[in-house]
Amino acid sequence: MDLGEKQMLGGQPKDAQMPPAQILWGKTCQHLQREIGAEKFASWVKPLHLIEVNGKAVHLAAPNAFCRDWVQENLGRKLTRAWQTFDPQGRAIFVKVVEGQIAPGAQLADAAPALTSGAEASADANHAHSQAPSGTPEQNINTGFDDFVIDGSNEVAYAVARQVSQGNTAGFNPFFVHGGYGVGKTHLLRAIADSPLWTQPSKRVLFLTAEEFVYDFVSAVRERQTHKFKAKMRALDLLLLDDLQFMCGKDASQDEFFHTLSALTSAGAQVVLSADNAPGSLSGLDPRLLSRITGGLMAEIRQCSLGLRRQILERRVDLLSREYRGLAIPSAVLDMIAEEICTNPRELIGALNTLLARTALIGQPVNEDRCREILGDIMRDPSRKVSIAQIQNAVAAYYDLSLEQLLSRRRTRNIVRPRQIAMYLSKHMTTCSLPMIGGRFEGRDHATVIHADKQIASLMASDPVLAADVKAIRRELMLGNG
Structure with a gap:
């Protein structure tokens, strides 16, 4: 076991007593x-109230x-991990709308049952996952296929x-x-899990993150219940595992x-995996897993284009307008957000939500000036930290290449x-060492990075088209990635 796994083994007392739910x-x-x-x-968690805790779930x-x-979109995973x-017992958290003021004495419908052993708790938690694969809090409520906006960056x-x-x-x-x-990886995994075929009662489906898999496995080792863990995992019809890089x-x-x-x-069950990079670029991935994964089918979701960002915003406004009658966002405001927040759908929607929370939903006007005032730091923060992975994705998208x-x-x-441009930008936009940069480009050495840096610097002085390309990619990264 690595150090993190060993630390997890000692992280929870075996016979912890369940404190009162509040x-x-x-x-x-x-x-x-x-x-x-x-x-x-204060803005988002304080308004939530604990209303029910039962054997398998926590309701807010x-x-x-x-x-x-x-x-659900922005704090779901953090909320779950904080509770756990x-x-x-690792119960799932559900957030639902309860209109009107909640009386203090009525906030908790039922006391939590006595805590079971760690292994049983782990099994219960995973049973809840398999019975309701779409119910964990990190899920956006609009995660079906019909809510996934498609273009060339994600169509495969x-x-x-x-x-x-x-x-x-x-x-x-x-x-x-x-x-x-x-970029939408979790959205697609959720859409699969929520499809009619896989939500049939006879289907055994489990959606979890790699972090949760590690936690449950280490808990099973600690409790000497690995046989139960193996039996549960290998009886599935569909396993969806998110964030394999963990x-x-x-x-x-x-x-x-x-x-x-x-x-x-081997048993004919379906497995769906996601990660933030291609398998060959995941440092520390077991070679056997790499071989097994590359023997299946791989698909990349690239950074979204301006057109796709605009469509995503329009779709989000349309969904919100069904719930908030009279909600209207000027086209110029949507154009501004799409043009200047160039990251990914999750952060794009987060920016729109922030804008609406401070304007339309409290009766204030939505216009370009207010958009610039509220989102200015997001749109034009020159101190944004940019990672090598973000640079690689941005360059690949700009030149219509796959990351591979x-x-x-x-x-x-x-x-x-384009590869040399990505190395050049990595040298000038990150604090990574030359050997580290080379290593992120499939194990190339620092001399290759130095050569790429000199080559692009020289070409930029003599080739205005290439110089404009580099400037455009840099601007996209500075405005959008963080």
Whole structure:
């Protein structure tokens, strides 16, 4: 086991006693406030109320649908992990709208049942996941296929996910989708899990993150219940595992997941995986897992174009207008957001939500001046931190290449030049060392990075078209990525 797995083994007392639910919620709030800051906590978490805790779930009440949606989209995973820090039973959290003021004495419908052993708790938590794969709080309520906006950056991943959702899995097992943060990977996994085929009562479906897999596996080891863990995982019809990169470097967990993956695919069960990078670019990934994953089907979701960003905003406004009658956003405002927030759908929608929360939803006008005032820091923060992965994705998208092509060993001009630009920008826009930059480009050495830097600097002085390209990519990164 790696150090993180060993630390998790000692992280929870075996016979912890369940504190009263309200005390547990109070501790969760304190933990979350330290993590997200007082301002965000006061705006979004403080309005929530704990209304019910039962054997498998925790129910929170939000004052309105907008608050519920924002919490689910932006804080869902943090909220779950904060709760589970104090609740070894690992129950799922559900947020729903409860209109009107909640009386203090009525906030908790029922006391939590006695805590079971850690292994049983882990099994209960995962049973809840499999019975309601779409119910965990990190899910956006609009995560069906019909709510996924399509263009050239994601059409292959979308098409394959559609086929998997209908049970057409020949050659698609495992199905591995990868791309940067917030581009829609989790959305597609949720859409598969929520499809009519996989929501039939007879289907055994489990959606979880790699972090949750590691946590549950380590808990099973600690409680000497690995046989139950193996039996539960290998009895599934569909396993969807998000954020595989979290498992990299955790040798024992990767070994267990490799055997789980092998058992499921051999039995004809479907496995769907996601990660923030292509398998070959995941540092610390077990070679056996790499081989097994690349033997299935891989699809990349690239950084979204201006046109796609505009469509996403229009779709979001349309959905909100069904719930908030009279809601209207000027086209010029949507254009401004789409043009200047160039990151990903999740952050794009987050910016729109922030704008609406401080304007239309409290009766204030929505116009370009207010948009600039409220979102100015997001749109024009020169101190934004940019990662090598973001640079690679931005350059690949700009030149209409896949990430695999950009990082490959191919020497054709249409690939070499963008690759050199990505190295040049990585040197000048990040604090990473030259060997580290080279390593992120499929193990190239620091001399290659130095050569690329000199080459692009020289070309920019003599080639105005290339100089304009580099400037455009840099601007896109500075305005959008963080």
